[in-house]
Amino acid sequence: MGGPVSTPKLKPTRTQDPEGTRQNIIEVAAQEFALNGLAGARIDEIAAKTRSSKRMIYYYFGDKEGLYVSALENAYRQVREGEAKLDVEGMAPIDALRRLVEFTFDHHHQHEEFIRMVMIENIHHAEYLERSGVIRDLNVTAIGHIEAIYAKGLADGVFRAGLDPLEVHWQISALCFFNVSNRATFSKIFGRDVGAPAAQESLRRQTVEMVLRFLVKDEKLGGI
Amino acid sequence: MGGPVSTPKLKPTRTQDPEGTRQNIIEVAAQEFALNGLAGARIDEIAAKTRSSKRMIYYYFGDKEGLYVSALENAYRQVREGEAKLDVEGMAPIDALRRLVEFTFDHHHQHEEFIRMVMIENIHHAEYLERSGVIRDLNVTAIGHIEAIYAKGLADGVFRAGLDPLEVHWQISALCFFNVSNRATFSKIFGRDVGAPAAQESLRRQTVEMVLRFLVKDEKLGGI
DNA sequence: GGCAAAATGTACGAACTGGTTAGTTTAGTC
């Protein structure tokens, strides 16, 4: 059931474009899956929005689930590549942490489609993520930044001891993820559009502050 | 489109039981929708698991979406009723806040089905929640606790000024909601079962501490 | 008991949907 062999495109003038077709299908599929879920997305609908055809979806991805997994992998890869752009080298621990939280907040905000894919994957108890060996590898470094920053902060004596970097990552993720994932119900229930620029600006500031106040030693709090 | 008239059951010997049938259908439907989503849930499957039949689903709820909205309303009502049991009257602000966060953490943890319904509803951009006037009314008091606790804490001089109770509620919700909603992907990606009792115990403690450190004045932090 | 309304059981159908079968075109290779 292996896919087609990846052929390096030697000549740009070709009416056939395997990689392009494949990528185009994945992008359309990601949109549809993120919008409607795995069961809700329609293969015919995806095919129609593609530059290609339904037949090609089955040609490249086997079945609906195969397409979903590929779209999921693609989403993770894209987002992780974006995250790699964060550079906090050489910054003081508190500044680096602030930067990390701001970056995560903005990054999640900008990648709503990815957030929705993760939501959907959680609805499915992450069974497709489990099926994909690719994704796990992409994420082992996701926690590297926190670990480095925390270690430096400890050494500098500005962070409290005894915290678990993974738990800190969990908390930052929770605040930044929820901001996108639950915006709809939260806004409807409380009659306030928490997605509006002003509200986001405020939530962003409070999120940063919350994380800093959690990490920074009491006696150093005056400086943040 | 009104439902059947609520008939007080005078005689215990009756083969027909409208309210019971209705409730039974809603409970089964909630399970299925929470598990598979709106599109993923199957009416026939729901019907089969019911004490009743498919015919009765359409008799009482009109169509699939009507059933979904009813299940959603039921989930919100149940959870809000549970939340009403929280009593922090007369407690010192810091203790009350700690209690509130612990309660919210546990409550979300215990109502995974509800969390999943909210996730699904967010996937649908909360359009069914919007359609239901019932749910909005149920939530206006959801923020009352925070407001009261924060006001008292300000008066007592133990909380920082200038915070928005709704934003605090947002933060508490984020931490407690994410803990349930994203457990699957988080556990898979980092190879650590964050749902395990020990992990939950730790996350619970850190969540409480994070919220307290955000609200409590710097110079009062020694006491928490 | 008679009656209307509510509640329920059975069987069916039309549309949708994932997936396939069969065949055609394009491009690299000798």
Add this chain to the structure above:
DNA sequence: GACTAAACTAACCAGTTCGTACATTTTGCC
């Protein structure tokens, strides 16, 4: 230019799924 494998098209199929038509039983009420 013939040949082969990859890339692609179009029509089709079979199982599923929501929803309904029709018949029947139960219940409250006089």
